[in-house]
Amino acid sequence: MLALFVAVSHLYSEMIHGPAAYAVWGFYLLSGYLMSLILNEKYGFNTKGLLAFFTNRAIRIYPAYLTALILGVCTLHYLNNTGISPEQFNPQFQLPQTWIQWLHVFTVFPFIPFGGLPVATSHALSLEVGMYLLAPLICRNKTSAFLCFILSVVINYNLGFQSSSFAQRYATFLPCLLAFSSGSLLYSFRETLARFRMPFGSLMAWLLYCFIWLFYPSWPWTFGLYVSLILSAWVVMSLVDFKSKSDLLMGDLSYPVYLFHTTIAAIVGTVFELKTRSLLFCLAGIIVTIIISYFIVFYIEKPARKIKMS
Numbered sequence: 001m002l003a004l005f006v007a008v009s010h011l012y013s014e015m016i017h018g019p020a021a022y023a024v025w026g027f028y029l030l031s032g033y034l035m036s037l038i039l040n041e042k043y044g045f046n047t048k049g050l051l052a053f054f055t056n057r058a059i060r061i062y063p064a065y066l067t068a069l070i071l072g073v074c075t076l077h078y079l080n081n082t083g084i085s086p087e088q089f090n091p092q093f094q095l096p097q098t099w100i101q102w103l104h105v106f107t108v109f110p111f112i113p114f115g116g117l118p119v120a121t122s123h124a125l126s127l128e129v130g131m132y133l134l135a136p137l138i139c140r141n142k143t144s145a146f147l148c149f150i151l152s153v154v155i156n157y158n159l160g161f162q163s164s165s166f167a168q169r170y171a172t173f174l175p176c177l178l179a180f181s182s183g184s185l186l187y188s189f190r191e192t193l194a195r196f197r198m199p200f201g202s203l204m205a206w207l208l209y210c211f212i213w214l215f216y217p218s219w220p221w222t223f224g225l226y227v228s229l230i231l232s233a234w235v236v237m238s239l240v241d242f243k244s245k246s247d248l249l250m251g252d253l254s255y256p257v258y259l260f261h262t263t264i265a266a267i268v269g270t271v272f273e274l275k276t277r278s279l280l281f282c283l284a285g286i287i288v289t290i291i292i293s294y295f296i297v298f299y300i301e302k303p304a305r306k307i308k309m310s
Contacts, residue, residue, distance in 0.1 A: 018220030019210045025179040026232035032183020036139040052309040057132050063304040068259040072118030075263050089266045090120035110173050120262035131180045142188035145181050152178035163221040193237050202238040206231045256293035264289045
């Protein structure tokens with residue numbers, strides 16, 4: 001569900017501002033929870049377990065990402081040759097200009113400088129990769145997660161909570177560790193917090209919270225991101241044990257939807273000459289993105305999973 005909010009918010013961001021950022025930090029929080037879960041209960045922290053963890057993370061990330069990268073490069077070449085500005089779909093949707101920027105694009109490592117991104121949303125993915133690299137340290141126990149949490153709180157505080165500092169707080173590595181470490185702490189205290197589970201109530205609170213922007217336009221860019229983290233934690237804790245076939249399918253679709261939605265938006269908008277940010281543009285983009293994502297899941301991601309290490 002958070003993935004679909006990201007896609008809708010990017011495709012039609014003039015509807016409501018804030019949910020895209022809330023959902024990205026919600027992803028980081030969920031990732032912190034899940035990485036803590038699998039490292040402590042499946043892989044362990046010995047050499048064999050960590051090798052399997054990193055190998056399986058790479059298998060999960062790169063097949064779909066490299067497919068999105070190829071489509072993104074082809075789309076950018078088409079847009080540039082026809083004189084259409086790709087930046088109208090996302091300011092980062094551009095071809096890299098230097099070899100070091102291309103190195104970032106191919107590796108998605110967060111510590112390599114980046115410029116243009118053929119997969120426009122991959123900067124968030126690169127931060128996620130960085131968090132995976134540190135996960136064996138952060139997720140080992142509640143003490144390490146708490147130390148990381150405090151460090152990130154101090155960094156966010158020092159940056160200030162003005163709108164002008166939002167981009168740095170929202171999209172740079174150390175401030176974003178606040179969300180990941182919060183997810184790890186959520187795992188550590190999951191039994192204590194289980195009493196607050198409210199599947200429907202938490203979802204409705206998250207949805208309604210997004211509308212605060214209509215009354216306080218600066219809220220998402222000041223303190224809104226941090227309040228959303230609390231609500232995202234409530235949603236994760238409330239739904240962590242919920243399982244259904246539709247839920248599994250939505251989980252599978254979430255990653256390719258996030259990777260492909262900007263590129264698909266550019267293709268849909270230019271081929272069908274739809275006005276950017278219109279409702280028709282939004283709906284067409286979402287439908288095509290979900291269809292493409294379905295094929296990515298069943299013909300690229302699922303075959304790749306067969307080579308995962310146990």
